[in-house]
Amino acid sequence: MIPSQIATALETLFPIRQPAFLWGPPGVGKSRIVAQTAARLDLPLTDIRAVLLDPVDLRGLPHIGDDGRTHWRAPAFLPREGRGVLFLDELNAAPPLVQAACYQLILDRSLGEYRLPDGWTVIAAGNRDQDRAVTHRMPTALANRFVHLDVAPDLDDWVTWAKTADIAPEVVAFLRFRPSLLHDFDPSRETRSFPSPRSWEFVSNMLGATRDGRICRELFAGAIGEGAAVEFAGFLSLWRKLPDTDAVLAAPDDAPAPSEPAAVYAICEALGRRATPETMPALTRYAARLPMEFGVLLMRDAVRADSATARTEAFAAWARDNAEVFA
Structure with a gap:
């Protein structure tokens, strides 16, 4: 699944508190997707790097209570109230004993005497075994506690x-x-x-x-x-040799229009960032001088930069002239 699909899936899983595991190669953005989705839903995120933990770090330290019995003091990083996302990053890189300590927390939402508040969802992530990253094979009993989602770049x-x-x-x-x-x-x-x-x-x-x-x-x-x-x-x-964007906007019919694909991609990117309702007449005239696919790229970037550009007469005229693209 591409990142936007992963984000949509997480938005579905967070409210029903269904644990999920995101798999993907290094650098693909697994941690960022979780953090951005939680922020978009206004949910606090507790990010725990499981690979840095020892089993006792999750269970906490023992103490003798007033009843003369041993009790466990849960670590401060585990949430006590409210709602949010508990993110166990690099979980499958953690030693097997740490993974085992997560069993009860993930499935039963408790760990010894500690109980995860009802409003919290557990999400985990890690690299795949074939990525030659530091991983430990996840026990099937733990794996079966997750919905597994594979992250692919897009x-x-x-x-x-x-x-x-x-x-x-x-x-x-x-x-x-x-x-x-x-x-x-x-x-x-x-x-x-x-x-x-x-x-x-x-x-x-x-x-x-x-x-x-x-x-x-x-x-x-x-x-x-x-x-x-x-x-x-x-x-x-x-x-660095591209036409100046100010010069293009000032004289879109006369400014140089590159033909080399790399240069056309570059000028479209530079001009797309200058898009406003006021600059659209110049941008559409310049787009008409580019190969069709690059003209579409420039207009798409313009709308992405400022959605108001799609409601201008200049854009409407360009769309009419290029109606075959949208057929």
């Missing part, structure tokens, strides 16, 4: 998220040109870095921190691997 989903997360437009434009590099992970390859949604966010942050080309090149390689870094560095050179 470019359109990622672009939608990137527009709200202030990801550098150069990164978005490049991945539209080279979508296979959004997540290029092969566990059989001996490499420490590889392209993933997570590592492309690193690249975006690096672009905002320095413009030193030599340093950037090494940093990119350290985040996304040598091959992807070479391609992205070449794309950046092309990006």
Whole structure:
């Protein structure tokens, strides 16, 4: 399932308190999906890295009560009231004894004398066995307590998220040109870095921190691997030669219109971010000069940037002129 479908599934499971386990390769965004879905539903999130726990960390410490018997003091990180999401991240990387300690918490919503409040839902996540990550095979008794969902990367989903997360437009434009590099992970390859949604966010942050080309090149390689870094560095050179967006908006009929696919992806990304009802007349005139598929891309980006652009006369005229695209 792609991330937006996973989010919809979680919105279904949270209210009925059904535990779920998200499976996926490293860097695909499992933890972020859980956190963003909880935030969208205004649910507090308690994020527990199961791999860092010992069994006693969940059960708590013993003490002698007033009745002279041994009782257990539950850890402070376990919720006591209200509603929310208890997220056990990297659960299958935890030692078997820690996983065993989760049995009762997940199925019976209790652990010894501790009881999970009724308003809380348990969600877990982890890498797959074939990813060569640190994992321990999950006992079938524990696995049977979850609804299992496999997370797969999706470019359109990622672009939608990137527009709200202030990801550098150069990164978005490049991945539209080279979508296979959004997540290029092969566990059989001996490499420490590889392209993933997570590592492309690193690249975006690096672009905002320095413009030193030599340093950037090494940093990119350290985040996304040598091959992807070479391609992205070449794309950046092309990006920096694009027509100025102000010049395009000022003279959409005369401004240069690139023909090389990488450059067209880049100019569409740059212009889409400038979309407003006021700039739509210029954008639609420029879109008419691009190959049809790129004109559609530019208009889609414009509407995504500002939904009011879809209600302009300029957009309506462009849609009428390109009605065959929507047939």
